Amino acid sequence: MSNESYKGELETNTGSALPTESELPGQTQIPVDSKLRFVDTRNNDELLKVAISGANPPPNYARNTEYWSRLRPVNVSVMSMESVAFPGKPGTPEYEKDFQLWLSAGNLIATGQETSPLEWIQGEYKPQAPSSTLYWAIDPDAPAEARIGLLLERDGQNQLLSMTWYKTWQPKDGLIFQKLPSKLKFTEVPGTSPSAIDDKATWYHYHCITQRP
Structure with a gap:
């Protein structure tokens, strides 16, 4: 998903707004072995939790895998993605315990952590599931000018069945984020086409192939 993380926030209110220079995040890095959560901004209820196993996963977890845990129905128009550091280093008992606890309360799906640039396909992905919602956010890799999309099926x-990420260029290393802020706001857009986010951009998508672990 990402190589690095910003220790800063990116938030904006509408699809036509971009942050001013003073609102752009700082560049202090936090460990990439972080856990993520998506929360309802109205009440801070946790909707989704994500843990990335990396090269040194806990027992019974696969290497280089993203685990997504669905806690509540994602029926919100605005949600916030937050990055939280693990209390221990990978390979330690503290890390292994926290990794499992972080995911334990929800229904899990898993997808690969690593992608190639060729897996980012130009154009629009057509959802296959009964229900789907597209969200947009400021792109942390180009916060003054670009947006990203996240489609949840x-x-x-x-x-939760699958996730599809949108970006306005084909990442050279295949990652959706080069730098991940500690907090990033996602806002629902009408329909499931990335043109609703920016109709002038050239969009590339990566569809996550998921499975039940």
């Missing part, structure tokens, strides 16, 4: 019981 769900089944009839509102369980």
Whole structure:
């Protein structure tokens, strides 16, 4: 998903707004072995939790894998993605315990952590699931000028099935984020086409192939 992280926030209110220079994040780095959560901005309820196993995963978890845990139905128009550091280093008992606890309360799906540039396809992805929602956010890699998209697909019981990321260029290393801020706001857009985010941009998408672990 990412090589580095910003220790800063990126937030804006509408799809036509971009942050001013003073609002752009600082560049202090935090460990890449972080855990993520998506929360409802209205009440701070946790919706999704993500843990990335990296090269030294806990027992019973695969290497270089993203684990997504769905806690509540993602029926919100605005949500915030937050990056949280693990309390221990990978390979330690503290890290292994926290990794498992972080994911334990939800329904899990897994997808590969690493992608290639060729897996980013120009154009629009057509959702296959019964229900889907597209969100946009400021692109942390070009916060003054670009946006990203996140499409969530769900089944009839509102369980998370898959994720598709959008970016306005083809990442040279295949990663959605070169630098991940500690907080990033995602806002729903009408429909599932990235043109609703920016109709002048050339969009590339990466569809996550998921499975139940």
